[in-house]
Amino acid sequence: MMNLFHTAVILIVFFISSSLNFQAQATSQFLPPNFSKRGAWQLLQASMGISAMHMQLLRNNKIIMFDRTDFGPSNISLPGGRCRTDPSDTALTFDCTAHSVLYDISTNTFRPLMVQTDTWCSSGSVLSNGTLLQTGGFNDGDLRIRMFTSCYDLTCDWVEFPDYLSRRRWYATNQILPDGRIIVVGGRRQFNFEFYPRNPTQANFSLPFLQQTTDQNENNLYPFLHLLPDGNLFIFANTRSILFDFDRNLVLKEFPRIPGEDPRNYPSSGSSVLLPINDKNKPSVEAEVMICGGAPRGSFDEALQGKFVQALATCGRLKVTDPNPNWVMETMPVPRVMGDMLLLPTGDVIIINGAGLGTAGWENGRKPVLCPVIYRPSEQNSRLRFRVMSTAPRPRLYHSSALLLPDGRVLVGGSNPHVNYSFSGVEFPTELSLEAFSPPYLSPEFSPVRPTILYTTCNNGLGYMVLCHIRFRVSHYVSASEVSVRLVAPPFTTHSFAMNQRMVVLKLVVVARIGWDTYYATVVGPSSPQIAPPGFYLMFLVHASAPSTAIWLPLL
Structure with a gap:
């Protein structure tokens, strides 16, 4: 005292x-008026014009969203008669529609943005000054970086830098580092990493672990990265994980494989969070990683044959700061692949979106999982840790995303499990809407x-x-x-x-x-x-x- x-x-x-x-x-004035004990859903926009494959909350309470340029025309036009000319685009070489929008939380409005090259399956991080750094993509976008700096008028837009990256970064993962640099790890057939800003003496660095964890039938795309309190990286790919010193390009430790031997990264597409770090200013601060869901080995090939295998229902927790850590496994109320895991302000974890059958990829998911689940890490009784929430009005499958908002709601958008915008004649039409889920604590x-x-x-x-x-x-x-x-x-x-x-x-x-x-x-x-x-x-x-x-x- x-x-x-x-x-x-x-x-x-x-x-x-x-x-x-x-x-x-x-x-927020947009909170729904009626709650159940399992939260509440609200439709914010019936159509954003694009499918929100990627999302980032910015420091002025606006959210940048984008999909890809080679879906064909979107449902929102670029302003002022602007058009995009791209001879390399596989869908449209001349395109007057937008593939990115900026959403304003406070007014529930949005405006189109101009992205020039293909951002399909790219990665991103916010720099310490608040600028969004977006890296890679497909086709003519795979070596590019793009930047978006917030403004308080209608002038800010994407700025692109061609050939900045040393390798094609398609399905790569980013992580901001203690000194403000960004590390960009992996990508399709890229068993290496690089930094932004560029390393002045070497463009990229080999990471054999990424090659060791892939084969002809199983990819390890979008590896899970978490910065640990000791300044090293936790890197997880499919079933294996390492403690990695990125400055010395040195694997310090390999952790035990997650039980079950089923892959968790794209296209099996489980999800992962670093649980809240309790900073008590001790010499040693604990860190624990959680990984949930995914698809059994071989599910992607099965889906291509029209056989949709039940997704994984298991979650694993690994206290990576223990001298000899071991996975502690738990079971979710329902199996889930392509789910998003977000930390809520309370320290709980929401698992939202996804499917119960199949994998990520075009037409590869079935049986949408409409009920989010809230997981309470601090609950001592394991039977009470998972709590099923209210049913979502719409399926959110491949190419959907979710974000925590400053008022505690969870924003959900996207879902385009097709090779283009398909609004009819398919089992799961392209979804352009934007919704918010209000957890029970907002009641x-x-x-x-x-x-x-x-x-x-x-x-x-x-x-x-x-x-x-x-x-x-x-x-x-x-x-x-x-x-x-x-x-x-x-x-x-x-x-x-x-x-x-x-x-x-x-x-x-x-x-x-x-x-x-x-x-x-x-x-x-x-x-x-x-x-x-x-x-x-x-x-x-x-x-x-x-x-x-x-x-x-x-x-x-």
Whole structure:
């Protein structure tokens, strides 16, 4: 407990600095009015004009979405009579439709963007300055990088840089590093990695592990990457995983194979998250990886023959910081392939989208899984960890994606399991709509305990190991033991994997009441860039399992 003098000093500092602070946004006006105990769905847009194969939340609460250029014409035109001329395009060499849009959360509106080259099955990361770096794709887009920098008018658009990448990056995975660089790993027939910015002495580096984990019948595309608290990478490909020192190009450890020997990466397309990192400023911080779903070995070939094998129902957890880690396996309520795993503000994991039969790929999925599942990692009773949510109105199969929004909803878009836009004559038509799922914690019954962030002393920048004071309001009496403050790095999501996704639970110093319904909390910034790389984060304050609307903070 802090003595009265220390508390008074913090309060004085807190109120003096309040003029620098940020007024938190209210919970979104678009929340559905009616909830069940299993959450609620809401249609936001009947048609975005494109299928949202890739999505990224940006720091001005806008979301960039894009699919690919060689689907043929989309259902939204480029503005001002603009058209795209691309002699290399396999569908249209002259195209006046858009294949990317920018969605505004606050107004539920969107505008078309101009992407020149093919972004099919590409990868991305947000740089520490907030600019989206998008890497690779197909055909004339495979060596390109593209950048999108947010603006507050209608002028910002994609900027492309040809031949920046040293190798074709199609189905590669990105991860931001502690020094702000981006590592780009793998891709189809690419058993190597490279960096952005380019390494000045060597363009790319061999990674034999990627070749060892593939064969003629099983790919290991979109490998799962997670930056660990020691600054090394966890890389998972199909059934195997390694601890990798990317600076020395050295495999430090190979972890046990996931039980069952069934592949989890594309086209088997399970999903993976790094569970929340509890940053208690200890010399050693624990890290645990979770992988769920996928398809049994051989499922892709079976699907090509019209035989759709039941997806995997297992999840594995591996505490990678243990000296001798072993997988702990659990079973989901339903089998799922092509599911998306996202960290919720509470630290729980939502598993959403996907199919119960088949694999990823054109026409290869059947039996859509319409019910999301919320997994509670901290629940001691294993039978209560999985909770089935409300049924989605629409199937979301191959080429769908999902994102966490600052107000706690989960945005869902996409689904195009065909070689082009097909709206009729197929079992699962192309889906251009945008929906939001509201988890149970957004129900009105949580209103008395839901906090609202009023001010912070760190909205202009949160420093490593620096105190941040937060003023918040709750109408219900606050129990300090039920308060936590969490940083979330919004991911780049595509093909069932959320690249760069990260949650850090900050060290809480004190929670105190300063008015009838007003409180303050003091937290310590992350202990190192290995725990949380520099960049823009969402800060959520959670009380009694109810999250606030997040505010954006730069981590400096």
